Amino acid sequence: MRIFVRRLVRRHPETGTIALVFIISCLFVAITHGLWLSVGNLQSLLRLTAVLAIMSFGEATVIATGEIDISVGSTFGIGALSFLGLAPLTGSSIALFAALLSGILIGILNGFFVAVLGLSSLIVTLGTLFLFQGIAYAVTYGFSFAATNSVRQQVVYHAVGSGNIGNLNVAVLWVAGILILLQLLIFETPLGNRVLAVGGDPASSYSRGVNVTKIKFGVFVSSGLLAAFAGVLEAAYIGYADGSFGVSMELSAIAAAVLGGCYLRGGRISLVGTLLGAFMLCGIQSFLIILGVQPQWYILMLGLIVVFASLLDRTFASVVARK
Amino acid sequence: MAISSNCPDGEPLISVKDICLSFGNFRVLTDVSVDFYPGELVGLVGDNGAGKTTLIRILSGMIPPDSGEVYFDGRRITRFYPKLAISLGVESIQQTIGLCDNLSVARNYFLGRELVRRVFGIRFLDKKKMREASTKVVRDFGLRDSIDVEDEISLLSGGEKQTFKIARAVSFRNRVIIMDEPTNHLSVRERGRVNELAVQLKQQGLLVIYITHDIFQIHRIADRIVILENGRKVADVLKDAMSAEALEEIIRHGGHEPKSGPTGS
Numbered sequence: 001m002r003i004f005v006r007r008l009v010r011r012h013p014e015t016g017t018i019a020l021v022f023i024i025s026c027l028f029v030a031i032t033h034g035l036w037l038s039v040g041n042l043q044s045l046l047r048l049t050a051v052l053a054i055m056s057f058g059e060a061t062v063i064a065t066g067e068i069d070i071s072v073g074s075t076f077g078i079g080a081l082s083f084l085g086l087a088p089l090t091g092s093s094i095a096l097f098a099a100l101l102s103g104i105l106i107g108i109l110n111g112f113f114v115a116v117l118g119l120s121s122l123i124v125t126l127g128t129l130f131l132f133q134g135i136a137y138a139v140t141y142g143f144s145f146a147a148t149n150s151v152r153q154q155v156v157y158h159a160v161g162s163g164n165i166g167n168l169n170v171a172v173l174w175v176a177g178i179l180i181l182l183q184l185l186i187f188e189t190p191l192g193n194r195v196l197a198v199g200g201d202p203a204s205s206y207s208r209g210v211n212v213t214k215i216k217f218g219v220f221v222s223s224g225l226l227a228a229f230a231g232v233l234e235a236a237y238i239g240y241a242d243g244s245f246g247v248s249m250e251l252s253a254i255a256a257a258v259l260g261g262c263y264l265r266g267g268r269i270s271l272v273g274t275l276l277g278a279f280m281l282c283g284i285q286s287f288l289i290i291l292g293v294q295p296q297w298y299i300l301m302l303g304l305i306v307v308f309a310s311l312l313d314r315t316f317a318s319v320v321a322r323k
Numbered sequence: 324m325a326i327s328s329n330c331p332d333g334e335p336l337i338s339v340k341d342i343c344l345s346f347g348n349f350r351v352l353t354d355v356s357v358d359f360y361p362g363e364l365v366g367l368v369g370d371n372g373a374g375k376t377t378l379i380r381i382l383s384g385m386i387p388p389d390s391g392e393v394y395f396d397g398r399r400i401t402r403f404y405p406k407l408a409i410s411l412g413v414e415s416i417q418q419t420i421g422l423c424d425n426l427s428v429a430r431n432y433f434l435g436r437e438l439v440r441r442v443f444g445i446r447f448l449d450k451k452k453m454r455e456a457s458t459k460v461v462r463d464f465g466l467r468d469s470i471d472v473e474d475e476i477s478l479l480s481g482g483e484k485q486t487f488k489i490a491r492a493v494s495f496r497n498r499v500i501i502m503d504e505p506t507n508h509l510s511v512r513e514r515g516r517v518n519e520l521a522v523q524l525k526q527q528g529l530l531v532i533y534i535t536h537d538i539f540q541i542h543r544i545a546d547r548i549v550i551l552e553n554g555r556k557v558a559d560v561l562k563d564a565m566s567a568e569a570l571e572e573i574i575r576h577g578g579h580e581p582k583s584g585p586t587g588s
Contacts, residue, residue, distance in 0.1 A: 188448055188450075189439075189446060193430055193448060194435070196423075196426060197423045197426055199425065200423035200425035200426055201423045201424060204420040204422055204423050205434065206405055207385060207405050207415070208434045209406035209409045209410075209435035210434065267423070267426075
């Protein structure tokens with residue numbers, strides 16, 4: 001039995017998260033007398049989960065290589081601001097392109113310092129977090145960017161966040177698509193095998209002919225791209241964005257990934273788990289709202305969860321390390 | 324002066340000329356020149372810190388030398404990276420690296436040269452083929468039946484990991500096998516098997532470079548013995564030209580031939 005559990009956890013690190021999400025969800029439903037499970041709440045919960053999960057997937061790919069990307073909160077904000085800042089001038093398509101490009105450029109910057117120059121990703125991305133946070137405040141100058149009426153009519157604008165398909169926001173479709181794509185990429189392709197290998201043991205991967213620099217560079221670019229896209233989805237849904245857009249979301253993204261069974265030392269990640277981790281965080285947030293608790297308390301909860309998640313990370317490591 | 328005796332005829336497969344390498348102020352290799360021929364088993368011997376591992380790290384593309392030239396099959400090598408070495412058919416079994424603990428046995432086996440099948444032009448891992456091929460190899464090399472190639476390699480014992488590395492190195496079509504202390508972690512019987520394997524590979528026409536501390540062990544199987552001392556080549560002799568005892572004396576005297584002649588043994 002214990003061997004079975006160990007093998008299960010080893011091969012499917014999200015096992016614990018699935019159990020945890022189920023228990024917490026039941027708890028929330030019971031405490032709120034079913035209100036948490038209402039259609040309205042689920043709709044907004046799923047949309048929030050989708051946006052956070054897309055960002056967390058990028059974080060998970062970085063964590064897979066044993067690095068970390070703290071700058072995703074600012075990249076999220078820059079993506080949102082680029083999109084809403086440009087859309088009234090250029091139309092949504094070009095604005096979307098520019099927003100994704102800005103995410104890629106931030107990823108290239110991070111990747112250059114971490115993968116090429118070999119600096120610590122913790123320090124580099126902490127620096128770029130502040131750098132682009134500063135730029136976001138500087139360009140908005142205390143005001144916010146908003147989508148004009150003509151922008152709100154555009155198909156692309158609907159496709160990247162404001163539209164619904166049935167009862168579901170398009171973000172839910174996007175997260176499903178991205179999940180399938182990344183799941184195949186990481187676990188079913190040679191490239192994914194090398195990403196995990198680099199996280200497991202960079203020197204050994206290099207000795208087997210894996211280009212460690214290229215792999216690490218690539219995951220930072222993908223993280224930047226996904227964070228910027230998540231920012232666009234959020235911005236298009238809300239319709240305006242200011243300089244504080246995305247602030248402290250990097251914490252949620254990292255927490256979602258770790259709660260989902262991504263191993264901070266690298267080499268082991270779960271994307272399904274990360275999605276569930278994001279669902280859990282957003283679920284707690286909506287639970288607090290339903291209870292009428294001040295939203296500021298969510299930050300406190302988030303802090304507790306991050307501490308708890310690091311404990312989980314170590315417990316998980318010890319389960320896996322045991323022979 | 325280095326002690327040397329005649330080398331085999333023909334063109335060398337790997338030729339190292341006047342290689343120097345420093346880590347910071349520390350000189351690791353000084354003007355090392357060695358020729359390696361196909362179908363030859365060369366023992367690379369020397370004390371700790373003699374530069375053996377550094378030399379093979381250059382040959383396996385892990386690090387470039389500061390100066391000097393390396394030729395492979397007559398072609399000058401100008402850039403050093405492991406992928407190039409592997410694609411030229413130089414496979415190395417290194418001591419501390421080579422395995423990713425988080426990956427399965429099958430994924431470790433094929434890391435860097437994964438088997439793929441194309442679906443709509445996209446290269447996906449051919450997990451079935453990878454599983455079958457790696458299972459066959461680990462069974463042939465006598466790893467216990469309870470090991471499933473889908474299990475993480477960290478479940479293997481030290482000796483099993485070493486056996487796996489050797490199995491992986493020799494089962495692809497190669498021209499050169501470099502073994503750095505291959506018998507570490509192995510039982511007496513397994514050591515015998517590795518040494519037999521080294522001889523078989525040589526007989527198949529491969530160049531085998533075998534690094535060890537144990538001059539007596541390597542003297543039994545090698546064709547030629549190269550001794551490094553403090554980053555310099557101090558001896559390069561055909562096995563038949565000198566006894567193991569005489570070679571041991573050279574190592575003991577820091578690379579100089581004992582003045583009083585060969586000690587009685």
